[in-house]
Amino acid sequence: MKQEHILIIGAGLCGSLLALRMAQRGYKVTVVERRPDMRKQHQDAGRSINLAFSDRGLKGIKLVGLEEQIKPLCIPMHGRMIHDLESNTVFSPYSGRENEFINSISRTDLNIMLLNEAEKMPNLNIHFSLKCERVDLEHASAVFKDYTTNEQHTFSADIILGADGAGSSVRKSMYLHKKFLFSFSQNYLEHGYKELTIPPTQDGGYRTEKNALHIWPRGENMLIALPNLDGSFTVTLFLSYSKGEHNFDALDTKENILAYFEDQYPDALKLMPNLVEEFHENPTGPLGTIKCSPWHAYGKVCLLGDAAHAIVPFYGQGMNASFEDVVVFDHILKKHSKTNSDQPTRWAEVFEAYQHERKKDTDAIADLAVDNFYEMKSHTANPLFQEKRKLETAFEAEFPHEYHSKYSLVTFHEDIPYSEALRRGRAQDKAILNLIDDGVLTEEMELQEKLNKVKTETEEILHEDELLK
Amino acid sequence: MKQEHILIIGAGLCGSLLALRMAQRGYKVTVVERRPDMRKQHQDAGRSINLAFSDRGLKGIKLVGLEEQIKPLCIPMHGRMIHDLESNTVFSPYSGRENEFINSISRTDLNIMLLNEAEKMPNLNIHFSLKCERVDLEHASAVFKDYTTNEQHTFSADIILGADGAGSSVRKSMYLHKKFLFSFSQNYLEHGYKELTIPPTQDGGYRTEKNALHIWPRGENMLIALPNLDGSFTVTLFLSYSKGEHNFDALDTKENILAYFEDQYPDALKLMPNLVEEFHENPTGPLGTIKCSPWHAYGKVCLLGDAAHAIVPFYGQGMNASFEDVVVFDHILKKHSKTNSDQPTRWAEVFEAYQHERKKDTDAIADLAVDNFYEMKSHTANPLFQEKRKLETAFEAEFPHEYHSKYSLVTFHEDIPYSEALRRGRAQDKAILNLIDDGVLTEEMELQEKLNKVKTETEEILHEDELLK
Known part of the structure; x- marks a missing residue:
C-alpha cells in the first residue's frame, strides 16, 4: 500500500x-x-x-471491474426516433452495425x-x-x-x-x-433546458418506443425523450430563453404552454398528463x-x-x-x-x-x-442532411469495416481520440455534402463506387486542411 | 443640447x-x-x-474631424522587412497598390x-x-x-x-x-512580449529602414520593430514564457540574453546597445x-x-x-x-x-x-506561403480592382466588415494554397488566367462552407 x-x-x-x-x-x-x-x-x-452511456464510458466502468454490475441499469437505444409536426415518426439508426448502440441510464x-x-x-x-x-x-x-x-x-x-x-x-x-x-471560458447558448416526464402506462409499460432516443426537431427548438427503467421517459425541452418566435419567457401561463405544445409537439403532449404542473415546478437550466x-x-x-x-x-x-x-x-x-x-x-x-x-x-x-445541437434541432429535418444520413447508414450496413460516420467515430470508437473523430468526421461530412450537392453520386452508381468517391474526397479535404497549418 | x-x-x-x-x-x-x-x-x-494605425482607425479620426491633425504623427510603413538568420532582408509590400500602407504612431x-x-x-x-x-x-x-x-x-x-x-x-x-x-473568455498564448529599443543614430536618423515594419521570424518566436518620430524603433520580442528551446524563463542572465540574440537576431543585436539593461528592466507582458x-x-x-x-x-x-x-x-x-x-x-x-x-x-x-501570429512567426519563412504572398502581390499590382488579399481586406478595406474579410480572406488563402500545392498554377500561365483560377476555386470553397451551415 x-x-x-x-x-x-x-x-x-x-x-x-x-x-x-x-x-x-x-x-x-x-x-x-x-x-x-x-x-x-x-x-x-x-x-x-x-444520461446516454456509451463505449467511452464503458471503458471507465471496465477499468474498475463493474461491467457486469452496470448491465441491469442500461436501456439500449438503437437510434433516433424522429417525430415530425404531423406526428409521423421515422427511425434513424445510430449505426449500420447492429452492435453499435447507446444506453439510457439513471x-x-x-x-x-x-x-x-x-x-x-x-x-x-x-x-x-x-x-x-x-x-x-x-x-x-x-x-x-x-x-x-x-x-x-x-x-x-x-x-x-x-x-x-x-x-x-x-x-x-x-x-x-x-x-x-x-x-x-464559459460560453452559454441562447437556449435553456427544462426536464419533463412521460409517465409509464398504468401497467408499468412504455407509452412510446422504448429502445430509442426520441427527438422532435423544430428548427430553433427541440424536445427529446430518453427511457427510464420504470417505464417512464425523461423529456427535455430545449428552448431559447427569450429570443425567437417561441421562448421560455413567453411560456408563462398554462394557456401559453399548452398552445405551444399543441402547435409544436402534439403527439408528445398526449403522453404528458402532468405537463403544465411540471413546467411550472421544474427549473430552467442553462447550457454552457x-x-x-x-x-x-x-x-x-x-x-x-x-x-x-x-x-x-x-x-x-x-x-x-x-x-x-x-x-x-x-x-x-x-x-x-x-x-x-x-x-x-x-x-x-x-x-x-x-x-x-x-x-x-x-x-x-x-x-x-x-x-x-445544430444537427439535432434542425439538420435532422433538412433533406440534404437526411440524404447524407441515409447514405452513411447504408455504408455502415454494407461495409461495416470500411465506413464509420462522425457519430460512430465519436460514440462507438473508444479507441479513437475525440480530436481525431472530429478531424475525420468533419471532413467526411463535408465530403458527402459536397458530392451530393454537386450531383456526383448518381442513382445508378453502385454503393461501393459511392463509398470510394467519399473516401477520395475526404482524403483530399484532409490534405487541404493540412496545407493551412 | x-x-x-x-x-x-x-x-x-x-x-x-x-x-x-x-x-x-x-x-x-x-x-x-x-x-x-x-x-x-x-x-x-x-x-x-x-501602434499600427490604418484605414479603420482613420474612419474614427475622420468622424471627429481630426484627419489633418493626425498626419504629422504618422510614419508610413509600406510593407514587412523580413530579416533572416543570416541578416539578409527581403521587403514584402502590404499590398500591390501604392496607396495601401499602414502607419506607426505613438x-x-x-x-x-x-x-x-x-x-x-x-x-x-x-x-x-x-x-x-x-x-x-x-x-x-x-x-x-x-x-x-x-x-x-x-x-x-x-x-x-x-x-x-x-x-x-x-x-x-x-x-x-x-x-x-x-x-x-480569456485565452492566453504561451508567449509573452517584452519591449526593447533601437535608439536613433547620433544625428537623430534611423538605424535601419524607416518606412517598414521589421520582422525577424524564427518559427516559434519573433522580433518586430516599428519606427518612432525621434529616429528610434520600438522593438518587441515575442517569446514563449517557459516552453520550447528558447523562453523568457531561460533568459535570466546577461550571458544568456546576449547568446540568444547573437544566435537568433544578430543584425538586430548590433542596433541595440542597451539590450541587456532594457531586457532586465522592462516587464514581460501576457498576450490574451x-x-x-x-x-x-x-x-x-x-x-x-x-x-x-x-x-x-x-x-x-x-x-x-x-x-x-x-x-x-x-x-x-x-x-x-x-x-x-x-x-x-x-x-x-x-x-x-x-x-x-x-x-x-x-x-x-x-x-x-x-x-x-502563426503567419508572422513562421509562415513568413515558409516557401509555400512565400509563393502565395508573391502571387497575391502580383495580382494586386496588375489587377488592383480585382484582387484583394486577406491582409488588404482586413487592413485597407474599411468598408468591408471584419467577419466578411475573414470569410473571404480565408477562402482565398485556401484556394491559392490548394492550387499551388496541386501544381495547377504553371509557370507558362498568364497572370490573368491564374487569377481566374483562384477566383473560381475561392467561390467553390465559399459554396462548400455554406453547405455545412
Whole structure:
C-alpha cells in the first residue's frame, strides 16, 4: 500500500469513479462531497435525470471491474426516433452495425453503484455535505464548510484532484489565484433546458418506443425523450430563453404552454398528463461550455471531468468524456509508476502529461457537442442532411469495416481520440455534402463506387486542411 | 443640447475618442480615468509604445474631424522587412497598390491629441486618477477610489459606457453580477512580449529602414520593430514564457540574453546597445484574447473597445477595431435618433443593435489576429506561403480592382466588415494554397488566367462552407 494521500473533491459520477480507481491503485483516498449522501436523502432537481452511456464510458466502468454490475441499469437505444409536426415518426439508426448502440441510464442509480463500490475499499473515506470554500493550491489543502453545523474543516493531502463539476470550486481557486496565467471560458447558448416526464402506462409499460432516443426537431427548438427503467421517459425541452418566435419567457401561463405544445409537439403532449404542473415546478437550466488551461497547479492540484471541461449535452458524451478522463489519467499514472517504481509519484509530470494527452480531446468533444445541437434541432429535418444520413447508414450496413460516420467515430470508437473523430468526421461530412450537392453520386452508381468517391474526397479535404497549418 | 448624461469609464484611446464624439453629439459627458493625466505625468511601462494605425482607425479620426491633425504623427510603413538568420532582408509590400500602407504612431501622442480635443468641448469633463471599484449595472452608477486621497466617489448618469480596456472593471461587474448568463473568455498564448529599443543614430536618423515594419521570424518566436518620430524603433520580442528551446524563463542572465540574440537576431543585436539593461528592466507582458456577451445590461451599461474584446496585437488592429467600434456605435445612435427625434434615447435598443451589428466582426478580428501570429512567426519563412504572398502581390499590382488579399481586406478595406474579410480572406488563402500545392498554377500561365483560377476555386470553397451551415 502506497503512503501517498489523495484528496478528491466531488463524489459525483467522475469523482466516485476516480476515487474507486485511485483506491484500487493503493493510494489513501479521501473524498469530500458538497451534497448530502444521495443514498440517504433525495436530491433536489436541476441536473439531468438520465444520461446516454456509451463505449467511452464503458471503458471507465471496465477499468474498475463493474461491467457486469452496470448491465441491469442500461436501456439500449438503437437510434433516433424522429417525430415530425404531423406526428409521423421515422427511425434513424445510430449505426449500420447492429452492435453499435447507446444506453439510457439513471444518473442516480449509476452514482449510487459507484459510491457503494468505493466505500468497500478500506483505504477510502467519503464525507458528505461539506462545501469546498477555497483551495490552497500551493499546499494541497482545502477549506470546507459543513452545511448542517456551519463549521469549517480543513483537509490536507499530498495532492488534490478536483472533480467537483461545472461549477468547480477548485477551478475557481485557480481562476482567482493570479500567480499564473489562467485561460478560461464559459460560453452559454441562447437556449435553456427544462426536464419533463412521460409517465409509464398504468401497467408499468412504455407509452412510446422504448429502445430509442426520441427527438422532435423544430428548427430553433427541440424536445427529446430518453427511457427510464420504470417505464417512464425523461423529456427535455430545449428552448431559447427569450429570443425567437417561441421562448421560455413567453411560456408563462398554462394557456401559453399548452398552445405551444399543441402547435409544436402534439403527439408528445398526449403522453404528458402532468405537463403544465411540471413546467411550472421544474427549473430552467442553462447550457454552457467551460474550457480552461492549465488544468493543474504546482504539482499539487489537478482538475478532471466537468470541472476541467463542462460541455453541452447534445452528443450524450458528458459523463462518457469524464469517465474517459479517469481512464487516461490512470493510464498515465501507471506508465509513470512503472518507470519510477519505489519513488514517490512525480505529480507535476503526471498532471502535465495528462493535460497534454487529454485537453485536445476534451476541446474537440466540447465543439462537437455544440455542432450536434445544430444537427439535432434542425439538420435532422433538412433533406440534404437526411440524404447524407441515409447514405452513411447504408455504408455502415454494407461495409461495416470500411465506413464509420462522425457519430460512430465519436460514440462507438473508444479507441479513437475525440480530436481525431472530429478531424475525420468533419471532413467526411463535408465530403458527402459536397458530392451530393454537386450531383456526383448518381442513382445508378453502385454503393461501393459511392463509398470510394467519399473516401477520395475526404482524403483530399484532409490534405487541404493540412496545407493551412 | 440634449439633457442626457453619459458617464464614460476610461480615457484611453477608445474612451477619449468616444467621449469626444458623444460630446459632439450634444450629450453631457463625464469621463473618469484610472491613471493620472498623461499630459502632466509620465506613464509607467507595460503597454505598447507605438501602434499600427490604418484605414479603420482613420474612419474614427475622420468622424471627429481630426484627419489633418493626425498626419504629422504618422510614419508610413509600406510593407514587412523580413530579416533572416543570416541578416539578409527581403521587403514584402502590404499590398500591390501604392496607396495601401499602414502607419506607426505613438500611443501617447495620439491619446494626448484626443484628450486635448475632448477637453475643448464645454459639455465634457474628465477626471483622472480615479479607479473604478464597481458598477451598479441596474442604476448606471459607479464607485471610484481616488488614488491620491483614498477617498471614494460615486458618479451616476443616464448610461455608463465602459471603455476601460482589457482589464475592464465594468466588465468585471457584469461577470460577477450573476442575474443574467454572461459568456466570457480569456485565452492566453504561451508567449509573452517584452519591449526593447533601437535608439536613433547620433544625428537623430534611423538605424535601419524607416518606412517598414521589421520582422525577424524564427518559427516559434519573433522580433518586430516599428519606427518612432525621434529616429528610434520600438522593438518587441515575442517569446514563449517557459516552453520550447528558447523562453523568457531561460533568459535570466546577461550571458544568456546576449547568446540568444547573437544566435537568433544578430543584425538586430548590433542596433541595440542597451539590450541587456532594457531586457532586465522592462516587464514581460501576457498576450490574451478576451471575448464576452452580452456587452450591455439593463439598457444602462455598455462595453466598447478592449473592454468588450481585447485581441492579440498581430494584425495591428487593436486600436483600429476600437475606433471602428465608435464609428459603428455612433452610426446606430444616429439612425436611432433620426427615427425617434424629440424622444429620450432608447438605450437598450441602441446597445442591442450595436452588439448585433458589431460582435461578429470583433470576434472575427480576434481570430484573425491569432491566425496572424502563426503567419508572422513562421509562415513568413515558409516557401509555400512565400509563393502565395508573391502571387497575391502580383495580382494586386496588375489587377488592383480585382484582387484583394486577406491582409488588404482586413487592413485597407474599411468598408468591408471584419467577419466578411475573414470569410473571404480565408477562402482565398485556401484556394491559392490548394492550387499551388496541386501544381495547377504553371509557370507558362498568364497572370490573368491564374487569377481566374483562384477566383473560381475561392467561390467553390465559399459554396462548400455554406453547405455545412
